[in-house]
Amino acid sequence: MRTADLIQRNYHRIVEPHGLTIQQYNVLRILRGAGEAGLPTLDIGERMIEQTPGITRLLDRLEVKKMVRRQRSERDRRQVFCWITPVGLRLLEDIDTPIDQAGIDAFSGLDESEVRSLILKLERLRQTLGTLLGE
Amino acid sequence: MRTADLIQRNYHRIVEPHGLTIQQYNVLRILRGAGEAGLPTLDIGERMIEQTPGITRLLDRLEVKKMVRRQRSERDRRQVFCWITPVGLRLLEDIDTPIDQAGIDAFSGLDESEVRSLILKLERLRQTLGTLLGE
DNA sequence: CCAGATAAATTGACGGATCAACCAATGCAA
């Protein structure tokens, strides 16, 4: 928990001067990955750690900042598709490099095989926890 | 981050039926550890991951539930000492066993040397992150 | 065709985290 918290802070430090939170940044990256096709609201949530209901208000705030565009789907009128705007894309370009570098710096104390071993152990922990929590 | 989130959920699942959050449970454990002497507000915060300002409102909620007692110190009138009440102690007794068991279960997929190695790597990560964030 | 189940998304309510600003008490130095 402590390590996760420090990683959070490290990313926050980078993203915050641009007026974004980490979650908002994550959503923008996911939407950039989705490209022209866009993505329904809940599909964004699935790609994040976070659960469903928070994602709506997160998108609300990004829409106010003109970084996200939303439109109800005609094919299935329950769905609302989301796209990143050019404003959002431009912001991401500024943040990408420092974020990538922060990731590299954070793990500079471990060599490659240690990182692999760390990831494996965390995956096994998650597997155990997944069954404890009922998949 | 994902693993930390699952651990959170696993503990939440246990603590929530008792009307507590994980943070409230943590505060109660810290205050039990402090015993008769009690603990000033900010000292509680230092023992948690959390930062200063949140702790006040967290204690407010625990005080409403009569699980915590607070009193301004006479020796240094800036400080506010906190104690766990008998109500809080009784609640902790009910939760301790399932919580301990949850910790054991979560790590049942790793043997002892693997857990040690995981902890070491996370500690080294935190050390790197600590210097990145300016101690 | 239509009643009920299910799915997508939203809203309200509440707890928690963080930042900035603030107040009161204490410590300290000239």
Added chain:
DNA sequence: TTGCATTGGTTGATCCGTCAATTTATCTGG
């Protein structure tokens, strides 16, 4: 001892996370 910095704690504002309930739309079995 008076003025100023520091410390302990609180408050306001904003965002995030989660639960329960709700709305609207789609699907499906009879």
